[in-house]
Amino acid sequence: MADALVLTLLGPDRPGLVEDLAALVSSCGGNWLDSRMSHLGGQFAGILRITVAADQQEELQNGFAQLREAGLQISAMPDDAQAPFEALKAVKIQVTGQDHPGIVRDLTHVLAQHEGNIEELNTWTENAPWSGDVLFCASIEVQIPAEVPSTELRTSLESIAQDLMVDLRLEAPQPELA
Structure with a gap:
């Protein structure tokens, strides 16, 4: 075996x-x-x-x-991985904004508050086409417990996005129809 x-x-x-x-x-x-x-x-x-x-x-x-x-x-x-005990849902997050220290720290703090487990995190910088300023970009795939409302996570992320001055796109599973 x-x-x-x-x-x-x-x-x-x-x-x-x-x-x-x-x-x-x-x-x-x-x-x-x-x-x-x-x-x-x-x-x-x-x-x-x-x-x-x-x-x-x-x-x-x-x-x-x-x-x-x-x-x-x-x-x-x-590889002793066990299947997760709880139902999880996948959320994808895209972040773009002027680069400055603390963006990853603040994003991951919010994800941890919502019991998120980061499956994949990719970050990079690129020059803004219109000004040449350095842009910070991130692509995050996170698993959150099924009982955590996606709207709650979205609200928390949008709140810090304003403070961080970044654009944020969040793709969360659609709620099930009753």
């Missing part, structure tokens, strides 16, 4: 890095399930979930040693 592992990776980016990792997983009879990988500031960062047979894990660890010698930091944790 194959065990599921979650791997985290960080190190200097180079061409062929993901190929080397994929070849290692494949050579151990593993299966690549899910991944998120990115290049940021000359560094490669990734998280992935694989399955590999218990009798192949030593070979996998030996392969990790070779990648570590090339400067890659790797950690492997068992």
